[in-house]
Amino acid sequence: MSLLSLRDVRVQFNTAGGVVRAVNGVSLDLAVGETLGLVGESGCGKSTLGKAIMKLVPVSGGEIVVEGVDIAPLSGEQLTGMRRKVQMIFQDPYGSLNPRSTVGRSVAQPLVLAGWKAGATAERVETLLRWVGLPSDAKQRYPHEFSGGQRQRIGIARALALSPKLIICDEPVSALDVSVRAQVINLLEDLKSEFGVSYLFISHDLSVVEHIADRVAVMYLGMLFEVGGRDQIWKSPQHPYTRALLAAAPIANPKLARARQRTVLQGELPSPLNPPPGCPFNSRCPMAQDRCRVEKPVLRPVANGAQAACHFV
Amino acid sequence: MSGQALPLEITDLRTTLFTRRGEMKAVDGLSLTVGAGETVALVGESGCGKSLSALSVMRLLPDPPARIVGGQVRLNGRDIVPLPEETMLGIRGKEIGMIFQDPISSLNPVATVEKQIVEVLMTHTELGRGQARVRAHELLELVGMPDAARRLDAYPHQLSGGMCQRVVIAMAIACSPSVLIADEPTTALDVTVQAQVLALLKKLQADAGMAMIFITHDLGVVAETADRVVVMYAGRKVEEASVDELFENPLHPYTVGLIGATPTPGAERAERLADIPGMVPPLNALPQGCAFAPRCKRVMDRCLTEKPALTVPGPGRLVACFAAQGG
Numbered sequence: 223m224s225l226l227s228l229r230d231v232r233v234q235f236n237t238a239g240g241v242v243r244a245v246n247g248v249s250l251d252l253a254v255g256e257t258l259g260l261v262g263e264s265g266c267g268k269s270t271l272g273k274a275i276m277k278l279v280p281v282s283g284g285e286i287v288v289e290g291v292d293i294a295p296l297s298g299e300q301l302t303g304m305r306r307k308v309q310m311i312f313q314d315p316y317g318s319l320n321p322r323s324t325v326g327r328s329v330a331q332p333l334v335l336a337g338w339k340a341g342a343t344a345e346r347v348e349t350l351l352r353w354v355g356l357p358s359d360a361k362q363r364y365p366h367e368f369s370g371g372q373r374q375r376i377g378i379a380r381a382l383a384l385s386p387k388l389i390i391c392d393e394p395v396s397a398l399d400v401s402v403r404a405q406v407i408n409l410l411e412d413l414k415s416e417f418g419v420s421y422l423f424i425s426h427d428l429s430v431v432e433h434i435a436d437r438v439a440v441m442y443l444g445m446l447f448e449v450g451g452r453d454q455i456w457k458s459p460q461h462p463y464t465r466a467l468l469a470a471a472p473i474a475n476p477k478l479a480r481a482r483q484r485t486v487l488q489g490e491l492p493s494p495l496n497p498p499p500g501c502p503f504n505s506r507c508p509m510a511q512d513r514c515r516v517e518k519p520v521l522r523p524v525a526n527g528a529q530a531a532c533h534f535v
Numbered sequence: 536m537s538g539q540a541l542p543l544e545i546t547d548l549r550t551t552l553f554t555r556r557g558e559m560k561a562v563d564g565l566s567l568t569v570g571a572g573e574t575v576a577l578v579g580e581s582g583c584g585k586s587l588s589a590l591s592v593m594r595l596l597p598d599p600p601a602r603i604v605g606g607q608v609r610l611n612g613r614d615i616v617p618l619p620e621e622t623m624l625g626i627r628g629k630e631i632g633m634i635f636q637d638p639i640s641s642l643n644p645v646a647t648v649e650k651q652i653v654e655v656l657m658t659h660t661e662l663g664r665g666q667a668r669v670r671a672h673e674l675l676e677l678v679g680m681p682d683a684a685r686r687l688d689a690y691p692h693q694l695s696g697g698m699c700q701r702v703v704i705a706m707a708i709a710c711s712p713s714v715l716i717a718d719e720p721t722t723a724l725d726v727t728v729q730a731q732v733l734a735l736l737k738k739l740q741a742d743a744g745m746a747m748i749f750i751t752h753d754l755g756v757v758a759e760t761a762d763r764v765v766v767m768y769a770g771r772k773v774e775e776a777s778v779d780e781l782f783e784n785p786l787h788p789y790t791v792g793l794i795g796a797t798p799t800p801g802a803e804r805a806e807r808l809a810d811i812p813g814m815v816p817p818l819n820a821l822p823q824g825c826a827f828a829p830r831c832k833r834v835m836d837r838c839l840t841e842k843p844a845l846t847v848p849g850p851g852r853l854v855a856c857f858a859a860q861g862g
Contacts (some may be wrong), residue, residue, distance in 0.1 A: 262723055263725035263726065263727065263728075293859075315547065317740065349781060369814050371814060378687055397663045399580035399581055399752065399795055399815070400580060400752060400754070400796050401580060401796050401810060401811035401814075401830075402580075402799060402810075402814055403796065404795075404796035404797075404808035404809065404810035404811070405810040405811075405812075407808055408807055408810055411807070426726065428723065429724065429755065429798040429799070429800060432798060432800055433798035433808065445744060449714070456800060466727060467726060467727065469730070470726045470727045470729065470730035471726055471755070471800075472729070472730075472733075472753065472755030472759045473755055473758060473759070473799070473800055474754040474755040474757070474758050474782070474794070474797045474798075474799055475758055475782060475799055476758040476759075476761075476778045476779050476782055477759075477779065477782075478800075479755075479758045479759045482732075484730070486727075486730050486731055486734050487727045487730070487731075488731075489681065490695050490697050490698075490725075490727075490728055491695075491725070
C-alpha cells in the first residue's frame with residue numbers, strides 16, 4: 223500500500239482575472255520510505271500541491287489518500303489526527319517560526335496540541351533538538367538569534383515532533399548558502415535512514431533533487447508531465463519538457479558543461495490564467511503538432527517503467 | 536597608454552562598513568583584472584563581500600555605512616575611485632554597465648520600457664529622440680525580447696521576470712560599455728529562462744568583446760560562464776584560477792568544500808555531500824588569523840594567529856592558505 227496516493231487532485235483559485243487551475247488533475251503515489259522529488263518552474267503548482275496534501279489550501283476535487291484514508295473531505299478533529307502523519311517544512315525558515323515564541327515553545331507546540339504532558343514534552347524537545355544538531359540551550363532562545371541554516375533545523379525538529387510518516391519539504395534549502403545547504407540535505411538524509419520517514423521533496427533545483435530523490439515527478443502548469451525513477455529521468459528523460467529542463471540546468475563541471483549539446487528552450491511559461499488549449503506545453507515544445515493544440519495528453523506508462531504525458535513519446 | 540590598459544584593473548580595494556557596532560572590512564584588499572572578452576566569476580556565500588565589491592567598482596555604495604577607504608579601480612586605465620559623482624554619472628551606463636539580481640526593482644515602475652532605454656541613450660550618446668527610439672527597438676530585438684515592437688510600450692509590471700531582465704540587459708549594453716558587471720543576474724529566474732539569459736550574455740559579450748565580472752553563488756553557473764574564477768571569503772580573495780583548474784584541482788580548503796557541497800549530476804548515489812561545518816563568521820567578529828580557520832579541515836596552529844597572504848602555486852593561480860602552501 224502506498225503511504226500517500228493522490229488521485230486526480232485539483233486545486234483552483236478564483237482570481238479577479240479568472241479561474242487559475244493551479245493543480246489540474248494530479249495522480250501520484252509515494253511509497254513508504256521513499257523520497258519523491260517534485261520539480262518544475264515557478265507557477266507550475268508544485269508548492270500548491272504540497273499545501274493541498276496538508277489541506278492548507280482548499281482542495282476542489284480528487285482524493286488524497288494517506289495510509290488508506292481519503293483526507294480530502296475531512297475537517298476538524300479527524301483532520302488533526304491525520305496531520306500527525308504528515309508534516310511540512312517550508313522554504314523560509316524565519317517566516318515559518320513565530321518570532322515572539324522561544325524555539326522550545328515552537329518545537330513543543332505540536333506535542334502540546336496532541337495532549338502530551340509537560341514532563342514528556344520537555345524531554346521530547348531535548349531529544350528533537352539533539353537529533354537536528356542544535357545545542358540544548360537553543361530552546362530558551364528566539365528565532366532571530368539563529369542563522370538561516372539553524373532555523374531550518376528548528377523547523378525540521380518541529381516537523382519531527384510527532385514522528386510523522388511523511389514530511390513535505392517545500393524548497394527547504396533554496397534560501398540557504400551552499401555549504402549550509404549541504405548540511406541540511408545531509409541532515410534530512412540521516413533522519414530518513416534513522417527513522418524511515420518519507421519525503422515529498424519540492425524543489426526547482428534539479429541538482430539537489432537528483433542527489434536526494436529516489437523517484438521524480440515533473441510538473442508543468444498544474445499537471446504532471448513525467449514520473450519516473452531518478453536514474454531513468456536523468457539518463458533517459460522521455461517528455462520533451464523534462465529533456466529541456468535537464469538541458470537548461472547548469473552543471474558544476476566546466477568540461478561537461480562545454481561538451482553537452484544544449485538546446486535552449488524558447489519562450490517562457492504561459493500565464494496559468496490562460497493556458498494554451500490541448501497540451502499546456504505546446505507553445506514552447508519543439509515537437510508540437512496539430513494534435514497537441516487540441517488534445518490534452520494524459521499520463522501513461524512509457525519505456526523503462528516511466529510515465530509521461532505526451533502524444534509522441 | 537590607454538590603448539594597452541586592461542578594461543578593468545582593481546588594486547588592493549578596501550571597502551569598510553562604518554556601523555554602530557564598529558568598523559567592518561567588507562572588502563579587504565581585493566585585486567583583480569579583467570581582460571577584453573574575458574569573464575571573471577566572483578564566487579562566495581552571503582556576506583563574503585562579492586556584491587559590495589561590485590558596488591564599489593560602480594561607485595554605488597550605500598554611504599553611510601559603506602565607503603571605499605583604499606585602493607584603485609582602473610577603468611580603461613583611469614582610476615575612478617577619486618572621481619566626483621558628476622563624472623561618475625557620465626561613466627556609469629556608458630563605460631561600465633551593470634545588471635542586478637532583481638530585474639523588476641532595477642526598472643522604473645512608472646516608465647515604459649521604451650522611455651527607460653531612450654533615457655540611457657540620450658544621456659550618454661548624441662542620438663536625438665527619434666533615433667534613440669529606433670535604437671531602443673533594435674536593442675530589444677538584440678536581447679531576444681519576444682514581440683519586441685509591442686513591448687516598447689509596456690510597463691515593467693506587465694512583463695515577466697525574464698523579460699524585465701532582458702530590458703535591464705538592453706539598457707546595460709545600450710552604449711557598448713567595455714565592462715559589464717552582472718550581480719547574480721539569473722538567480723531570480725527559472726532554470727529554462729536562466730539558460731536563455733546566460734546564453735544571451737555570452738553571445739553579447741563575445742560579439743562586443745566586453746570584459747565581464749559575473750557574481751554568483753552558484754557553481755553550476757560559474758562552470759557554464761566563467762573563464763577565470765575568484766573565490767572570496769569574509770571580504771578577501773582566497774583563491775583564483777582558470778575555471779578548468781579550479782574545478783579539477785581546487786587548492787583552498789574552502790573551494791574544496793564549496794565544490795564538495797554542490798551535487799554534480801551522475802554522481803554515485805551513496806555519496807554524502809561534503810558539508811562545511813559551521814557558518815560564515817560575522818564581519819565584526821572575524822577570527823584573528825585566517826577567517827576560514829574555525830571551519831577548516833586542514834587547520835594548523837599558525838592559521839589561528841596569522842592571516843595567510845596570497846601566494847602563486849602555479850602559473851595563473853593564486854591561493855591564500857598555509858596548508859595549501861605546504862605549511
